[in-house]
Amino acid sequence: MKGITSPQAAGWLLALIVAVLLPLFTGGYLTSILLLIAAWSIVAVSLNLLYGYTGQLSLGHSAFLGIGAYALALIAVKVHVGFWPAFFAAIAISGLFGFLIGIPALKLRGPYFVLVTLGFAAIVGVIALAWTGLTGGANGLAGAPRPTPIPLPWGGRLKFDSLLNMYYFTLFFLIVILFICHRLVHSLIGRTFIAISHDENLAESLGINTMWKKLLSFTISAVFAGVAGALYASYNSVISPDIAYFTRGMDVLACLIVGGAGTMAGPIIGTFVMTAIPEALQIVPSLRTLINGFILMLFIIFLPAGIAGGFKAFSSRWGLKSEERRHGAP
């Protein structure tokens, strides 16, 4: 990947090796945790594109996660199509909702936009819970399918019936989405996103159609969150309304802030830390929100740039090249 200098490249490679090899040596429980980390990382990466790089804070990404998950299950169960058509339809629907909500919401700026995203998430959450005929309500919805096996060119088929394979499947999408984000952010289009995040008025005065660029970022972000939702539904087979509950959107934001918004590694580091700490300490679920809230507070006060952001500042002070000097040399 261009634009990443060697210490970073080494870090990514190491992370990839660990992510691929670790589940081979651990039990199923840990693999399922890793799978969830990968899935929630995708949501954090999608929020990072919107918030970290375009400056638009959405508290409602749980909505797109929910739409992706429910769309996959509903299409597969009610329309009786195979996994792949249902999967692509689900992420398209999530993106479509992002586009349609984005048109009115992104006309608003700052806190007003944040409130609209929160309101949208609340509506989706209520629909998931109350429209029993469609979503099964609080009982949840069963029957989200696993991916249909893919025939391999050298014979045999790639099956997704095991937990390990589902983990690799999720990891694959995380890597693809990270790669797409990396390319986008470091492109000329990405620079217009970053310009908007710094100063929307200045960006607009330079001829950047800020509304359209924000809508583009929002829609792509919704598509990615939808992918995470569909992957989760496929893995878990049963989905319940809490996937679309708006507090999940807050959790994603917390992960992003802890890891470092506006950095490539931030969303993954943050999701890992925020999932691994409660897991390692064997904290009861009801205390998790409390602990996560405490961690978030510490970060906002002492390291607002997050782990990756803090590391970046630290390394640039010590003369190491940093990733975010985007093609700085002329």
Add this chain to the structure above:
Amino acid sequence: MALLEVSGLTKAFGGLTAVDRLSFSVDQGQVVSMIGPNGAGKSTVFNLLTGAYRPSAGRIVYDGNDITGCKPHRSARLGMGRTFQSTTVFRTETVVENVIIGQSLHLKTGVWGAIARTNKARREEEKVREKARSILDFVGLTNVATRLAGSLTEEAQKRLSIATVLAADPKLLLLDEPTGGVNLEEIGGLIELIKKIRQSGVTVCLIEHKMRMVMSMSDRIVVLNYGTNIAEGTPAEVANNKQVIEAYLGARRVA
């Protein structure tokens, strides 16, 4: 030929009429200065011209297009560039990145091109980088190209804000106090830059308070007071206009 023609332009904020039936025109290739006491409505006029504010009444015709009420990115696309009174650059980006962002409105690479890094996208990036270098050379910022914009001196930031707008190839450049907040010794360099821009064929309209600068470099001057133009003409005409002397210059001479 008039590049910009403003007629009956009015902007009311509630009960306050900031700009009141203002009419003036800017000819191609000229330097037109807008002067007037603080609060005369000069910056509001710029905001109306670029579309940051919607006019309450009146018409703005630019380069043959009626752009009244157009969004800022539309007027920028038609070739109207502007800088802001409070120096605005992307502070946490490098100088060269600022000028690259300034070229965004010419961007042709789409989402697919960006993700796949097609040859077309690479070539465009190469071109954009090349152009950024030549613009930095033009404004004299080549030696600080890789510095963060926020770390530059006020004067260099003014240059950078002009460079960023120039990157969009404007036909009309609106400069809101291009020497505001800059040390007196450094103003000469900025004046030279504005003259150079004008020589390159860009029409310039600027808001300024520094009288000697305005008188020496303007082809025409528009004098604003209480949101309306009380005089318009060559520097000599304006300097001898009775109303202007009373409203503005007179007070200075006494002081």
